[in-house]
Amino acid sequence: MPELPEVETVVRSLAPYLPGRRILSAEFDSRFVTPGNRRALAHKLAGRTIGSIRRRGKFIVILLDQGSLSVHLGMTGKLLLDGERTAHTHGVFTLDHGVLLYDDPRQFGRIEWNPRRIDKLGPEPLEIGLDDFVKRLRARKSRVKALLMNQSFLAGMGNIYVDEALFAAGIHPLAMASRLSVARAARLYQSIRETLTLAIEHRGSSISDYVDASGQRGNFQILHRVYGREGEACIQCAAAIRKIVVAQRGTHFCPRCQREPRR
Template identity: 40%
Template sequence: MPELPEVETIRHQLKTKLLLQKLVKIEILDPRFTKKISFKGALSIEGEKLLDIKRKGKYLLFIFEKKGLLWHFGLTGGLILLNHCLIQPPHKFLRLLLRFENEILGYFDIRKFGKIKTFDLPHFPEEIEKLGEDALEIKQEKFSSILKRSSKPIKSLLLDQTKIAGLGNIYVDEALFRAGIHPLRKASSLSDEEVAKLYHTIKMLLKKAIELRGSSIKDYLDAFGQKGKFQEEHLVYGKKGQKCRFCGQPLQYLKLNQRGTTFCQTCQS
């Protein structure tokens, strides 16, 4: 699933090409998909100018003149500027085309778990209202307060989008490893020093991942149809059984809340 760095990469790239363009037409290529997500009302946005593209957590929000369009990519969704794409995604996975004045934006989704819906401005949809503070924007004091009040395992807490929005399996595993914190530790057990280290590690990690246009593990492509490069920086994610970069011991693997978790038993305490 695209996480904060991947969605932020797409947001930034789309803004460079689509901002202030009129949405001329929406073409539905997969009626069964759009019927499932009740997309029909989105056609009312045709003719409106795109004023802004915002992000919170893993959600994108297209802000038009009167309405907004909410995107969540699910496991395998994404938006590609087809005019600028060197490697075209397989047409059978394209579900929608949004034709702007000078650009064609395609929504592709292999497993069709994505979510798209319209909302009336100036209010944001309930999906956004339920989110916690964005992981890229949250202040250290608020971050510390959330951790100190929770008895959940630290990994479970960081994945809870109602507490901190945008983090997923990739960046939580990577952040906890780099901060030397075991994923099963109770969040409230972390010392002030550990909380501060984890906070700054998450910020650094997200910024670096955005700089490298996210992690392409399986299906993720950026808005220009290119793979990200941050997977080349992964130290633990997807590396169970391999030697720890720091101590040389085999990386361990467990399931936590049905999510695979890779960590080092020696380096993370």
């Protein structure tokens, strides 16, 4: 469920409530979501006070009075404030006021103490400068779709927003990054910024079950122009949207607006 706009929305929905809260106790029951010693993790969290909550790439980072906690929502993870426990609730944070639940059917998400994975993330797409982005992009010999999904190149983009940004930029997902002109790379930079900014304004995309911490769905899915629209008419040229597989992910694009790169 979560790419940058969804994670940002979750963080914003928690920010008014979490800072200053004390974690009275924590419980974890999944060896996938919380690999390692779950009781030790719960023990480290008990008694901690939450300082702040922020987003880095697709990670939610909660700074504590001692140490920090990171939550990655994987594909189906949810952080819910005062929500109902289900068969897929794998984390429970009992606070001095309220309860924070981690719910994740597929258990691809991770809850980690002092995470080091975050150190390997590339720059934030809404913070990197144009020149830096263009230079980094054109230095890579990789399909542009695969590159934008690579979190060490750029942090936060996922399958939905890469497809949407490439459509907005008129770039084919199989185009080689190193062969994009400076002008086309610059257009991609702007398309990424506009797509992500608009998606955040619409509180993210709820394709199947994404909700923020208060259980509210996002609305950006109704504005998707290629993702999930295979066979439907392109909103710009009416050609049928095509779906192929790139980097093992369903990839949607307009064959007319995003021309096949010549090889």
